Amino acid sequence: MITVLDDHSRFVVNHGLFKSATAEAVLEVLKGAMAKHGLPREILTDNGPQFVTWKGVTRFEKLLQQLGIYHTKARPHHPQTLGKIESFHRNIERELLNVEVFRTMAEAATRISWYIEHYNYSRPHEGIGGFTPADRYFGIAQEVERWQKEKKALGNEEVVAAGPPAVFVVGKVLGHQVRLEDSGGRLELHVDGKLFKAMDLIPKKVV
CATH class of the missing domain: 3.30.420.10 (Ribonuclease H-like superfamily/Ribonuclease H)
Structure with missing residues (x-):
């Protein structure tokens, strides 16, 4: 082998x-x-x-x-x-x-x-x-660690303790690190560690 x-x-x-x-x-x-x-x-x-x-x-x-x-x-x-x-x-x-x-x-x-x-x-x-080895090889581990640091800096210790959200996708596009995550019902797109775009997934109540 x-x-x-x-x-x-x-x-x-x-x-x-x-x-x-x-x-x-x-x-x-x-x-x-x-x-x-x-x-x-x-x-x-x-x-x-x-x-x-x-x-x-x-x-x-x-x-x-x-x-x-x-x-x-x-x-x-x-x-x-x-x-x-x-x-x-x-x-x-x-x-x-x-x-x-x-x-x-x-x-x-x-x-x-x-x-x-x-x-x-x-x-x-x-x-x-x-x-897992793939997490580190493809940059997922580094993005999770970056996410943890971002949340800690905002004082969200409970969010960090709970772990990354269910919607958490990491990859590279044209050399840029891209992360898609669920932030309390809001879908956020981060590029190179910075928030690029966000979209609310929970419909607003009509009064």
């Missing part, structure tokens, strides 16, 4: 299941990750032969050089450097790979994909404040 994990959020940006960890397999997973999510500034790996060789430059290193991506290599015999991805691999081994029986590679690949889907989008992570 080859996995590409975002260091900041623990979000698995791509993965693949292969009979052996060849250079071709590593490049396939890496290129898939970049096609889905863009180029990273830096990549951290161990010193496996797919990544590093004393003879010269590997195909992996050549690709990173061509794309302007900095390659950081873990210190030998120091597994803590790769602690986040090692922790993910331990969890999936303990919770899935060591307890399930797979009849084919295709079946194993499908079950692994289901596990990662749940891990990315539905499983809160203590290391990132109880958010």
Whole structure:
């Protein structure tokens, strides 16, 4: 199993299941990750032969050089450097790979994909404040924290304690952070942390 994990959020940006960890397999997973999510500034790996060789430059290193991506290599015999991805691999081994029986590679690949889907989008992570990896990767965690600060600044401690409203959508449009929320029956659109537009959803009483 080859996995590409975002260091900041623990979000698995791509993965693949292969009979052996060849250079071709590593490049396939890496290129898939970049096609889905863009180029990273830096990549951290161990010193496996797919990544590093004393003879010269590997195909992996050549690709990173061509794309302007900095390659950081873990210190030998120091597994803590790769602690986040090692922790993910331990969890999936303990919770899935060591307890399930797979009849084919295709079946194993499908079950692994289901596990990662749940891990990315539905499983809160203590290391990132109880958010899911997707919450942090896509900026939702940061927007929730910004929302909490805004409400605290206005003295709305009870609102903060109750958590974000049921209508709370976060995303990016043309590079701008956009947030749509329910504020006591009023639908508010925030752009880059500032209120852009609001609309009352509760009809006014006619006297």
